[in-house]
Amino acid sequence: MKSNNKICAVVVTFNRKELLLRTLSYLYKQTLPLHSIVVIDNASNDGTNELLQHLGYLDKSNLFYHKLVNNTGGAGGFYEGTKIAHESDVDWIWLMDDDGYPPQTCLETLLEYQDRYDFYGPLVLSDQDKTTLSFPITLPTSKRIVRNKTQLDIFSSNNKVLSNVLIPFNGVLLRSSLVSHIGYPLAKFFIWGDDIEYTKRARKSGARIATITDIEFYHPTAPSLGTPMFFGKMQFNDTNSKIKLYCLCRNNTVNLKKYHGNLYALLFSIKTIWFYSFTQPSLKKLKFSLYGLSAGWFNDFSKHRQFIGKTFE
Structure with a gap:
């Protein structure tokens, strides 16, 4: 054709x-x-x-x-x-x-x-x-x-x-x-x-x-992508890659602030904290995700390259 x-x-x-x-x-x-x-x-x-x-x-x-x-x-x-x-x-x-x-x-x-x-x-x-x-x-x-x-x-x-x-x-x-x-x-x-x-x-x-x-x-399907939380009502893209988790937290915060407002960005921050505190507890990922969330709130795109190739394992 x-x-x-x-x-x-x-x-x-x-x-x-x-x-x-x-x-x-x-x-x-x-x-x-x-x-x-x-x-x-x-x-x-x-x-x-x-x-x-x-x-x-x-x-x-x-x-x-x-x-x-x-x-x-x-x-x-x-x-x-x-x-x-x-x-x-x-x-x-x-x-x-x-x-x-x-x-x-x-x-x-x-x-x-x-x-x-x-x-x-x-x-x-x-x-x-x-x-x-x-x-x-x-x-x-x-x-x-x-x-x-x-x-x-x-x-x-x-x-x-x-x-x-x-x-x-x-x-x-x-x-x-x-x-x-x-x-x-x-x-x-x-x-x-x-x-x-x-x-x-x-x-x-x-x-x-x-x-x-x-x-x-x-x-391909990533096993941890779309991990259920809140009885399957919500999902979170968990990952063992530091660069991916950092960029997820930063970029999603930036997107929510820009297209939906600060309240939605705040709710995403709460969702992320909840996920690594209760759904799949990980102190390492919790602390690291806060670093990415902060970068999103301050529109800081200067720090991600240090995490390329690094994992939590």
């Missing part, structure tokens, strides 16, 4: 060359051929460049490989990739990490909805069982948290479209004209929360946002 749309896929990678190869192989298998593919390499040191060269990917006329000098996190990678794609005058930008991949018909079926939405994507499922959601979804009307396709079928009133719901930067299509209006993702976030901020910015601008639930995209 051919399309009059020029679509550029943006893939951000860091030291996951084998997973990147899986993603690229599925991009080249799409029933609707891509105009271009931009690979943003966040300063990998695992031989990603050499492997892509060896396998001939760097010789492909529609693949553009851009290796950054420093690791700028997913946020910096998507900033660079979105900017490069947008400046290449394409119609749509298809965003994804290196560990996710689209089935062969994913892009073609997504484009069937191009007249209805500006920023939308497929249902993101576990690459292992393909029935569990990789990222739990909170339904906007009932606030019910769904974790698999069965729950989604039961509790969703529309089995095809979840309006105003998006798992951003995981196989999502972004209209290039929307980028012209709202700008690029915020590189300073480094990781976690940049995608949420971008979605909130898009929604505030009037963009039409949705998840199309009968179109699938596959991505």
